[in-house]
Amino acid sequence: MNFMGYERPDGSIGARNYVLVIPSLLSGLVASKICEFVDGTRTIVIASGNFEGHTNHDRAIADRALIGLGLNPNVASVIVDNEYRSVLPLSEEIAKSGKRVETLDPAKDGGTFGTIEKGVQLAREMVREASQMRRQEFDMGELTLAVKCGGSDATSGIAGNPVVGHVFDRIIDAGGAAIFGENTEIVGAEHVLAKRAVNKEVAQRILKAADDIDAAVKSTGEDLRTINPTEGNKAGGLSTIEEKSLGAIHKSGTKPIEGVLEYGERPPGKGLWWCDNNPGMNIFTGYAASGAQLTIQSTGTTSFPTAYDLLLPSTGVVAPHFYTTANPRTVALAPTSIDFYSGGVLEGTDTIESAGEKLLEMVLDVVSGTMTKVETIKHQNPTSFYLRDPVF
């Protein structure tokens, strides 16, 4: 099956066609002003924009995420504002893809205001240049998809997640890549996942990631049962982390796990990858940095308050965000946020395969240009990166 996308100089295929403005780690002011002025641009709103005091390992993760966003196939070209606080050469690394990369430097470009003016004019030129590109037809094996489950309830593990898993299987069969993750939410299911690892080393890394979380919780003296599953998960029928995890891993489908990725790391090959990330919303930023053209949230949300009609817009920055659920209450609650309903599996009107094929069709339509429901919302939640070292 095919989709319509934008071919990039490195051979990757974009589902969107943005000019990305990477903010200075000192302040996102210049980048956000450029994006306010110029249509067709995107920037990342970083909650804690300055990584001073972080270990070199963590600062490299942050930089790698920024580079990854620039390399994402949905990005046509990139403006980097003032990269001197970075430990990796952002513009140089992104330019290796053959994409146009421009840099801004307030020391040379007339301070903050001069830099905004230069950036606005550059961005205007670059979005016009990008708009001259046309979508062409490509095989769905060019796609990298990523999934997180959120607000999981009893419907997630038995219908919502396996339907997404079917799409993962199909994309991987076509030669594509797929990423899932969330270290806390494999705890209790790690032995099942490890059996799907391509080799012993990958299996060991998966088992260790789960053990590390178990040990980390124990070191705090806290009871994981009071943290995860969340109160919302419990109100939705999930009793233990083991139950939540055993349902959560169904979002990955059935293919072998090729390897373990760090937050924001790009998969070194095709197939299915497990990312050692944390179940927070910044996961989508990491998935976009890993190269996902689309992020999927498989949601349950039995417990959501009735006023919660607009689900969170993406933190994927350049990757559109797609919501699926198998819970009819969630569809009724948030019809303007949910893109796909997989509850037919529980009603008996669909199987996991038949619902999965419908979802695949919709996914291909979205990566061909149709906007997801929350993609129409301009608001961007600030995001952060998954950094695990202490700060000094």
Place this chain on the structure above:
Amino acid sequence: MPFSGAIMISDKDNIAVCLEDIEAGADVEVRLGGEVRVVTALEEIPFGFKIALADIAKGDHVLKYGESIGLASSPIKRGDMVHVHNLEGGKGRGDLETGASR
């Protein structure tokens, strides 16, 4: 709610997930693929919550997806609701640790 009865995921499971609000005393049709079995609910069980398909002794594994989702923290009767009041997870139990960092 267009769903009905309850669903089992693996034939090893000793619980099923209720797909509708179940009243106490109701006979619940539990589906596993094409197979259907009937369990009488001993109490009210809301949509999304679990019903025991067999008696489960305290300390025995509660099985879903054919895997352990924790241990029964009190004796469970066939037809009981199974949730945090009688099912206990064993992971990340810092509360049971001595010498934790704080």
